[in-house]
Amino acid sequence: MNASSEATQGSHHENGATPFALSARNVTKKFPGVVANKQVNFDVARGEVHTLLGENGAGKSTLASILSGLYRPDEGTVLRNGIEIRLTSPRSGLSHGIAMVHQHFRLVDRFTVAENVVLGSKGLTFVLQPKDIEAKVAEVAEKFGLPLDPRAVVGELSAGQRQRVEIIKALYHGAEVLLLDEPTALLAPPEVVKLFETVRAMTSAGKSVVFVSHKLGEVVDISDRITVMRDGKVTGSVKRGDANASRLAELMVGREITLAPRRGKSDSGEVLLSVSQVHLSHDQINILSDVNLKVRGGEILGIAGVSGNGQRDLAEVISGLRQPNKGAVTVCGLPTFGLGARATRKAGLAYVPEDRLGTGLAPSLSMVDNLLLTRERGFLVDRKSALTEAEGFIEKLEIKTPGPLTSIRKLSGGNAQKVLLARELFSGDMSRVLVVCSPTRGLDVGAVEAVHTLLDEARKNGKAILLISEDLDEVMTLADRVLVLYRGKIVLEARGASEDFEAVGRAMAGLSA
């Protein structure tokens, strides 16, 4: 390494001695109708965890994609160890020791861990030497605390394990700089702890980690530095120790944000939703076993759990979309077992599904047409009253849209969710029970706050709300009581207070309390 030649290239640590492992200089990237990155500067040093924090659409994933070679910047440069490099593809990024682990894994389900790791390698022999590869994969896994069997088939692994495969893959190919895009999105709390251990093992081995996230809470612990982005620009950068959640939230959103927990007043309301002894199985696999719960008016009951433990099935059973093998569901005193979705809705149940654009809303249709979706319609549809209603919602909930006749697809996630919540909360004949699944998934901090306020208000108005969410923070912030669903069983009931946080986290991971 020739330090003096690097010195002429600029881009240094504050003390001017070693150049940054990876930097972006004045990077601008435009997409149709939006400037995703505007004159962005960013750098990460050797052995550092530098977090890119920002809301959805702030431009952090775009920046990470530019740094890893997936996108090319319209303007600006990328420097590796102070030397300008031109990345034309993720593979050219990898040849410079830069790798990105995407939020949506890019693995072949039917291949083993080892096969996925070597996938795309150039130096493979014509006949694979699985033993050697497996040994090397196991070695990398061991070194960075990533326990994994190299011969396991990826399709059978959990989300956390798949993520480990991606990380091992990057390390196997010699990555020195790792960009992790929303790495905790799919993980249970204990898995997050494990991931953080791996990140520390990597940095102490001299590697650099860029941690891309929109979750305030978790990044403070892990980061050496946090850079906040908003609307494609860097709004601020704080060092370890100077970071506090409310300051970061302000940088992200541009205004003050309430993060305090909200609770209901009393638990004396009448039971509006009750589920008893529900069993559901499919192909002789138990999806739900013996689920019992009661939700009172004026209460939010939270269901915590890692994705795929029966949450969606439970919501579908309650809303009448799926018939359980056994059990009873009562909505506002009326048994709704086996009556179907329309009758359950008529009994007073509103349902906000997790997949808001593909299930709760019809994305190509207008807001007006989407408000009609759960109404009683005659032979002809009455768009006039729906239009008035839509205009009212736009004003009351501050929904940002070109107009009530614009298709929902063109709205941001937060605004689409407001439309969906408005319909389920206020439209039509005012249901008294609300089942809501992951209502803030993928939403930015500002929209999360708005959604939580709406749910809190609905609680104050006496609605019984069942909140099913994979986001433990959300459940803990809103719910008066919490049930943990693990492999289709309720394994823990807790009061929604923060002292139970750890017990709930352990239960979510299937560890007995």
Added chain:
Amino acid sequence: MIVGKTRIQLEARLTSPRWLIVAVPMLSVLLASVVGGVFLLLTGHPPLRTYGDLLNNGYTSFYGLTDTLGLATPLICTGMAAAFAFRMNLYNIGQEGQLYLGMVGGAWAGIALAPHLTPFIAVPVVLVTGALFGAAWVLVPALLRARLGTSEIVSTLLLNYVALNLINYFIFGSRGFFRDPSTPFPQGRMIYESARFDPFGTTNTYPTLLVSMFLAVFLFWFVRSSNYGYETSVFADSPSTARYAGMNSTWLTTSVLLVSGSLAGLGGAMYVVGPAGKVDPGILQIGLGYAGIVVAALARYNFVAVILTAILFAGLRVGGSALQASSDPVPIAIAVVLQGAVLLFALGGELFRRNRVVITRVTESHQVIVGEVS
């Protein structure tokens, strides 16, 4: 794409200007004519004069236009049939077979029922019977699709060949009910006179034109304003949203395909009460069913626009046939080439409606946009 120092890119449009909706089809027709012109030149026909003749024979002369409208009548029906199913992402491409069955059903009613009916309702009975036969022909594919998820594309297409052979059997292969018993020459038995429409004057346009145009306008209104139209839009956009809202997907799928089949069958029955008066294998050569798919696609599944595109296509066909019979005969294939070219350019034009072309000059550090082509 990079040419020299220039990069040509397609960029998604956030909004499509309204004028493009009109400009793209017009330009497609123009470019298709250029392509057709090349073929004309290659075969030794002066393109401009040939196009002049085509225009005159297909659209601008009185008898040309009325012939065109006559042919457009069943074509509007098959176009509506395709549009009705396609807008719900159900690809019924069996209009051809459903049209034949409509003809068979219409002829049966015209022969067997019409003598017992007052003249006033004989024609409607023939039309409705044809529509029912068309619907019956799509019933099995519809149920297979709705119940088992079997691809309706394959099943409806295959039934076209069954229908084709059925017609051939009725007229050429047997001496059955539909064959004219009075002559050894194989042709269809004429339906009862009271079950037929007279054309307007000496033209080849029949009052059924008004029926199909009225239906197009009605459907245009119906899919926008009725609950049924609303539910089909939701289902087309997102089947799981439809399920969420408690809509009955089996019913929607089945009924949409049945309506689609009945519209195609109605087209066949219109051919019976109008020009043919019998089961006429002559219709097999026209390909009205397949043309309906093109008509619907060009109209972008808009029922009123189907009227216009059906007339456009019928005119090409009528004008093309007339050219064949002129002193300097031009093969009918040229008209078919033109039809195909119009479709290809129209579909290609969609690309430019949704995207725009951005031309940038690639320089060392950044790019300068030198021009945008809308």
